Amino acid sequence: MFAQLSKRPWIIAVVIATLLLLWLLSGDRFVARDDTQAEPDRPATSAELARVEVTWLEAQPMQRQHVVQGQIEAWRRVELRAQVSGSVQNLDQDKGNRVAADQLLLSLSPDDRPAQVARSEADVRQRQSDVTAAKRLRERNLISANELMRLESELAKARAELDSARLQLRNTRIKAPFAGIYDQRAVELGDFVQPGQSLLTLVDIDRLKVSAQIAQQQVTQLELGQPVKVELLDGRKLNGELHFIAAAADPGSRSFRIEVKVDNPDGLRLAGASATLHIQTGEAMAHRLSPALLSLDENGRHGVKWVNDAQRVEFTQVQLISVDNQGAWVSGLPPKVALITLGQGFVQPGQQVTTQLATEGS
The missing domain is CATH 1.20.5 (Single alpha-helices involved in coiled-coils or other helix-helix interfaces)
Known part of the structure; x- marks a missing residue:
């Protein structure tokens, strides 16, 4: 081989x-x-884990509040209109004056109305005399009951005409229905006006009302009499209270109209201006943190990331109670929580991390 x-x-x-x-x-x-x-399976070492900075936060009591934009209005505002025709005879008050209730503001020409009142008064006296005489005759059965009834009916008609004539004359004198400020005038001396024509505007600003619209999700937390802070555009703040909540929502916006009454003893001219309403709705436990630490989950809900006792990242949805220049108040977190203040954008819920306590002021 x-x-x-x-x-x-x-x-x-x-x-x-x-x-x-x-x-x-x-x-x-x-x-x-x-x-x-x-190369068997082994847990990652601390050097291989993501490192985050945390700050321990504890829940604190805070006043819950809703913040909405509102419009300041006069407590009362009335546009006085002519009820009879006539010429403007006298401007009894100037615009801008503070007037008392029932004070004369403007006078229209009386024309022949005083004469109509005098004729009606004379007619009433005559009818009254006829009825008195007829009653004496009726007692002796010298006239019928129907005749007496006719005379009494004519007396009632004469009295009604007298009341109408007096009202026509009274309506030539335009008086203030309440104490306030003579705000606007739509006519001048000598103008001829017709019934229904606008004459002047009277406003009451000794008290103000601030109206606003509040979302349907928040209206259930409101009650009449709740304290409200009214913040003006210049930073001044007034105290008020909630005195009106609409029974039905606006069909277009699905929001409810509310009104806040505010005393205005100094007569500040604020009607027509804008204001911010801070409506107190009771005390709650919440955490105060920087708005920059808030993030959104896949459904667009606000939440924050924190580290649990097992050194794993958790994401908790929170309710935003209020936000201002100093920070945000949120609820929904555990009473004491290690909030991730640095590195939250690089870790995901469930991920194990190593933590470092954030230094003061960081």
């Missing part, structure tokens, strides 16, 4: 090459198996 192989040396070369290839392949599998066994 070896003699035959010696005659064909290429067969020996093929066999050697085949054996060498098989040895190399078996060696790769052995090495690969050893490599796999050399």
Whole structure:
């Protein structure tokens, strides 16, 4: 056999090459198996975990409040209109004057109304005399009951005409229905006016009302008499209380109209201006934090990231109670929480991290 192989040396070369290839392949599998066994599963070391800074926050009592934009209005505002025709005879008060209730503001020409009153008064006296005489005659059965009834009816008609004539004359004198400020005048001396025409405007600003619209989700937290802070555009603040809540929402906005009454003893001219309402709705436990630490979940809800006792990141949805220049008040977190103040954008809920307490002022 070896003699035959010696005659064909290429067969020996093929066999050697085949054996060498098989040895190399078996060696790769052995090495690969050893490599796999050399790297067993193990927990990540602290050096490999993400590092975040945390600050311990504790819940504090705070006053819950709703903040809405409102419009300041006069407590009462009335546009006085002419009820009879006539010329403007006298401007008894100037615009801007403070007037008392029932004070004369403007006079129209009486024309023939005093004469109509005098005729009606004379007619009433005559009818009254006729009725008196008829009653004496009726007692002696000298006139019928129907005749007496007719005379009494004419007396009643004459009295009604007298009342109408007196009212017509009285309506030529325009008086203040309540104490206030003579705010606007729509006519001048000598103008002829018709019934229904606007004459002047009277406003009462000894008390103001601030109207606003509040969302339907918040109206259930309101009660009449709740204290309200009214912040003016110049920073001044007035005290008020909620005195009106609409029974039905506006069909367009689905919001409810509210009104806040504010005493104005100094007569500040604020009607028509804008204001911010801070409506107190009771005390609650909440956390105060920077608005920059708020983030949104996949559904667009506000929340914050914090670290639990197992050093894992948690995301908790919070309710935003109020926001101002100093920070935000939120509810929904545990009473004491390690809030992530640095690195929250690089970690996800459930991820294990290492924590470092944030330095003061960071």
